[in-house]
Amino acid sequence: xxxxxxxxxxxxxxxxxxxxxxxxAGAGTGKTSxxxxxxxxxxxxxxxxxxxxxxxxxxxxxxxxxxxVEKRFSLKAKEIEAGTFHAISYRWLKESNPKLVLKPxxxxxxxxxxxxxxxxxxxxxxxxxxxxxxFELYSLYQNSEFNLxxxxxxxxxxxxxxxxxxxxxxxxxxxxxxxxxxGFLSFNDxxxxxxxxKDKKEFVExxxxxxxxxxxxxxxxxxxxxxxSLFCVGDYDQSIYAFNGANIEIIANFKYTYPNAKIFNLSKxxxxxxxxxxxxNKVISNNKRLYPKKLEVMRxxxxxxxxxxxxxxxxxxxxxxAKLIKSSPTPKSQIAILFRNNSSAEGIEVALKKQxxxxxxxxxxSFFTLREVKAVFDLVxxxxxxxxxxxxxxxxxYAQGIGKNRAKEIFDGLITCGEGDLKKGLIxxxxxxxxxxxxxxxxxxxxxxxxxxxKSKKAINPVLLHPHLTPEGEIFILELRRLFLEVSSISNxxxxxxxxxxxxxxxxxxxxxxxxxxxxxxxxxDSIKFQQNLGKIEGRFRLLLNLTKDYKDIHRFYNAIVxxxxxxxxxxxxxxxxxxxxxxxxxxxVYVIDLMEERFPNLKLASRxxxxxxxxxxxxxxxxxxxxxxxxxxxxxxxxKKKTFTPSRFLKEAGFKVG
DNA sequence: GTGTGTGCCGTTTTT
DNA sequence: CGGCACACAC
Numbered sequence: 001x002x003x004x005x006x007x008x009x010x011x012x013x014x015x016x017x018x019x020x021x022x023x024x025a026g027a028g029t030g031k032t033s034x035x036x037x038x039x040x041x042x043x044x045x046x047x048x049x050x051x052x053x054x055x056x057x058x059x060x061x062x063x064x065x066x067x068x069v070e071k072r073f074s075l076k077a078k079e080i081e082a083g084t085f086h087a088i089s090y091r092w093l094k095e096s097n098p099k100l101v102l103k104p105x106x107x108x109x110x111x112x113x114x115x116x117x118x119x120x121x122x123x124x125x126x127x128x129x130x131x132x133x134x135f136e137l138y139s140l141y142q143n144s145e146f147n148l149x150x151x152x153x154x155x156x157x158x159x160x161x162x163x164x165x166x167x168x169x170x171x172x173x174x175x176x177x178x179x180x181x182x183g184f185l186s187f188n189d190x191x192x193x194x195x196x197x198k199d200k201k202e203f204v205e206x207x208x209x210x211x212x213x214x215x216x217x218x219x220x221x222x223x224x225x226x227x228x229s230l231f232c233v234g235d236y237d238q239s240i241y242a243f244n245g246a247n248i249e250i251i252a253n254f255k256y257t258y259p260n261a262k263i264f265n266l267s268k269x270x271x272x273x274x275x276x277x278x279x280x281n282k283v284i285s286n287n288k289r290l291y292p293k294k295l296e297v298m299r300x301x302x303x304x305x306x307x308x309x310x311x312x313x314x315x316x317x318x319x320x321x322a323k324l325i326k327s328s329p330t331p332k333s334q335i336a337i338l339f340r341n342n343s344s345a346e347g348i349e350v351a352l353k354k355q356x357x358x359x360x361x362x363x364x365x366s367f368f369t370l371r372e373v374k375a376v377f378d379l380v381x382x383x384x385x386x387x388x389x390x391x392x393x394x395x396x397x398y399a400q401g402i403g404k405n406r407a408k409e410i411f412d413g414l415i416t417c418g419e420g421d422l423k424k425g426l427i428x429x430x431x432x433x434x435x436x437x438x439x440x441x442x443x444x445x446x447x448x449x450x451x452x453x454x455k456s457k458k459a460i461n462p463v464l465l466h467p468h469l470t471p472e473g474e475i476f477i478l479e480l481r482r483l484f485l486e487v488s489s490i491s492n493x494x495x496x497x498x499x500x501x502x503x504x505x506x507x508x509x510x511x512x513x514x515x516x517x518x519x520x521x522x523x524x525x526d527s528i529k530f531q532q533n534l535g536k537i538e539g540r541f542r543l544l545l546n547l548t549k550d551y552k553d554i555h556r557f558y559n560a561i562v563x564x565x566x567x568x569x570x571x572x573x574x575x576x577x578x579x580x581x582x583x584x585x586x587x588x589x590v591y592v593i594d595l596m597e598e599r600f601p602n603l604k605l606a607s608r609x610x611x612x613x614x615x616x617x618x619x620x621x622x623x624x625x626x627x628x629x630x631x632x633x634x635x636x637x638x639x640x641k642k643k644t645f646t647p648s649r650f651l652k653e654a655g656f657k658v659g
Numbered sequence: 660g661t662g663t664g665t666g667c668c669g670t671t672t673t674t
Numbered sequence: 675c676g677g678c679a680c681a682c683a684c
Contacts, residue, residue: 057674086674105674132677187674243672341671369675403662468661563674580672602671618672 002040002072006033013264014038016231020258022211022251023233026295027280027624028271028586031233032061035207036068038231039080042205043069049079051204053225059084059564061209061584081203085218086187087563089194093185096197101385102562103184106369109135110390111184115175119167126160128168138172142188143217143245182387191217195224203227210583212236215245230258237284237293238621240580242614269295271586273303276623276630283653284620287613299627306623308656309633310647314594317635318351321591325574326355330629333360334588336575338622340600344593345576358573362581368565372537375509376544379500380558382480383487386422395480398509401470410477413463425463426481432462472508479504493548493557501541510537579622590626592619595634596645619650632656 006014010030013023014037025031035054042052056062062082070077081088093100109132116131129137137157138150145153150172151165161168179186185193195217206227208214211234214222222230232254239248255261269277274297281295309324311317325335337348345361352359367373375398378391385391389411396407411422417432418425461481464474483503490496500506514533518526547568551557575587594600601615623630632654634647647658 059674084674190674241673244674343670371675401662405661567674578672604671 002033002037002068003044006030006037007268009264009266009268010034010037013266014041016262016264018260018262019229020254020261021229021231021264022254022261023231023264023266024235024293025233025266026235026269026293027238027621028269029266029295030268030270031209031235031266032065032068032584034266035209035231035233036065038207039065039069039077040072043073043076047204049073049076050081051202052080053088053203053206053227054080054082055085055088055206055208055222056082057084057210057213057583058567059087060567062087065209084563085221086190089190089221090185090559090563092194092197092200093190099183099385099387100185101183101381101388102190102559103186103388103390104562105139105186107390107394108179108184108186111178112138112175115171115178119171124163126163128164129161134168139186139188140243140245142192143215144247146216146220182389183385184388184390188217191221195221197224200224200226205229205231208232208234210234210238212239212248212251213241213244213246214250215241215247216250217245219247219250237287237617238583240583240614240618240621242611265293267294267296268298270298271627272624273297273299273301273628275303275305276626276628279306279630279654280620280623282655283616283623283650286653287616304629306626306630306632306654308651308658309631310658311633311635312637314347314635314638314640315351317593317633318347319354321348321593321631321633322351322355322357324631325352325591326357328589330589332357332573333575335591336577336582336585336587336589336625337591337593338577338579338582338625339593340579340602340618341594342578344599345578348593349576352574358571359576360571360573361576362567367540367543367568368561370540372510372513373540373544376497376500376506376541377558377561379483379503379505380496380554382422383483384555384558386484392422395505395509396473396476398505398512399470399473399476401468402473402476406466406468406473410463410466410469410473413466414461414477417462423484426461426477426484429461429463475504475508491553491555493551493554494545496554497541497545497548501545506541510534513537579618582625583621586625586627588627589629589631590623591631591633592622593633595632595648595651597648598645600648601650616650616653619648 003011003014007030010033013021014034023031023034025034039052039054043049054062054065056065062084066077066080066082069080083091090102112135113131116134137154141150141153148156149169151169154168155162155165179189203225204227206222206225208222208231211232213234234251236248236251239246239251255263272280277295277297309317309320311320321337325332328335339345339348349359349361375395378394381388381391382395392411393404393407396402396410397404402410414422414425414429416425417429419430461477463477483500483505487496487499490499511534514530514537515525517533518529548557551560577585597603600619601612623632632651634651635645637644651658
């Protein structure tokens with residue numbers, strides 16, 4: 001019974017009848033239980049589950065909560081609309097326009113860069129930002145600003161960029177037009193477009209988890225919803241997404257935004273021991289307080305004091321911690337190693353392996369950004385969305401002798417032959433003599449080109465007449481044609497991928513990558529390494545096949561991966577996480593490593609646009625993941641990089657005598 | 660103009 | 675590992 005296990009504070013919140021509710025839930029105060037109980041309460045009151053919307057920060061959090069509701073209300077739980085802001089938006093948008101293509105940020109950056117490169121930034125006093133910087137800032141802008149143009153917003157933020165205002169706005173306009181033309185959507189577009197949807201469903205209640213990390217765009221999305229009541233849960237001390245536009249004012253101003261808002265406070269901490277909690281509180285009290293908050297420790301057993309570990313070098317830190325973990329009686333799945341920057345992960349992972357300890361790593365960039373894995377998704381995307389130039393170019397560039405420009409020429413040629421449709425261009429092309437736009441300034445040369453092309457008769461596809469097409473490029477195009485013809489009947493993702501893995505394209509790509517990775521200093525290829533690499537690549541393909549198991553439809557699989565690939569974790573055992581990824585989780589035993597000035601707090605960021613307070617909140621989140629045992633550690637030197645470190649200021653704030 | 664190979668650089672956090 | 679600059683080949 002979800003409701004009967006609650007304490008009075010939680011119960012009050014879970015059974016509220018007010019329209020606007022904010023639940024301030026400090027670390028470990030049973031936030032998830034309260035949300036689950038709230039949903040149970042609504043269902044008990046006879047609310048139609050379809051009219052409950054649960055918005056979370058990760059898909060995993062949504063699944064976990066729904067899973068817990070399921071134990072009590074098995075059928076109804078599945079009907080609740082639950083997911084991240086992005087996943088929900090995508091679901092709604094797809095209903096009205098099935099042709100939309102969700103693209104990963106990296107692909108869109110490629111497009112952004114190509115638009116950027118065509119602009120001439122000449123004759124100015126300052127240097128414009130690099131394309132990648134602008135791309136990131138544009139994302140931040142989309143998440144936080146709705147009145148100014150991007151150029152204006154940028155000029156306000158960085159006055160020296162003022163002179164580029166017009167050129168940047170013009171560039172953005174072109175970038176947006178291209179995205180529109182091809183139907184590409186970014187993560188931000190999901191929310192922007194879903195916010196504008198008319199005739200949205202009406203909800204009885206909307207629940208928002210991790211409310212402190214809401215940004216202006218998400219707030220706007222919430223405003224666009226129709227509902228009877230709102231149930232927001234958060235803790236301002238755990239707001240750690242400022243870089244993504246998270247606006248702490250939103251939670252701070254809740255009572256002004258929503259008249260007659262009711263604020264509940266959950267103050268009983270069930271997670272951590274008194275030592276851990278008081279350490280966390282000591283540090284966070286250095287931040288300006290929005291309003292007083294005191295957590296009451298509910299764990300009664302004799303606590304173990306948090307321990308500071310000091311090491312001479314980075315590598316001894318990793319090695320010694322691995323040894324400590326090896327000898328720890330805590331079950332490995334209840335141990336987590338947390339770090340500020342992903343760059344800490346590799347060292348510790350290697351050290352654990354050396355001790356024979358298996359680990360689980362999240363923030364799956366590692367797997368899904370592998371080139372062979374990316375290639376599979378590019379190929380899937382081409383087949384599912386024939387208008388996807390970006391993926392087409394990515395794939396075609398694997399063919400020997402084809403680079404960016406020729407790939408684009410071929411794509412345009414196929415589009416011309418297909419009267420705007422790539423699939424038609426491949427399968428049933430117009431029999432054009434020269435599908436390629438002639439840049440020729442010399443008409444005679446162009447004529448000559450045509451004559452040469454006419455010599456190769458009986459081409460299946462006019463595009464194969466491209467003057468620079470290599471045999472391998474030809475194979476790619478013919479193979480793609482075959483895939484289009486044969487794959488259309490397959491919707492099962494496992495069959496779909498198996499089919500792709502047998503294709504000539506995937507074979508060529510695998511061989512190319514395996515060779516690249518087996519190349520020795522002298523340029524020769526180590527054949528043993530080559531075979532091993534091929535094996536590794538095939539292993540990754542098998543892993544991908546395994547991932548398809550939970551999905552019935554290839555479209556769904558593709559979308560789920562783009563939306564949630566970073567949540568998929570690999571392996572079993574000790575968890576290796578960034579502090580950001582650890583949000584909402586808890587472990588018996590926690591190691592927070594690499595606690596050095598510059599690294600944690602990350603001073604580069606704190607001085608730029610983040611703040612030291614945000615870094616401090618990150619530290620607070622990190623230590624409050626621990627239930628019973630907490631280790632904090634730092635190293636004095638990095639031997640490889642010849643750097644010396646000073647211990648993190650947070651250690652001093654926590655009461656340790658350091659430096 | 661276009662593609663390929665080599666050497667050197669740095670590396671924030673997420674949907 | 676990926677991005678970038680550079681030299682070299684067609």
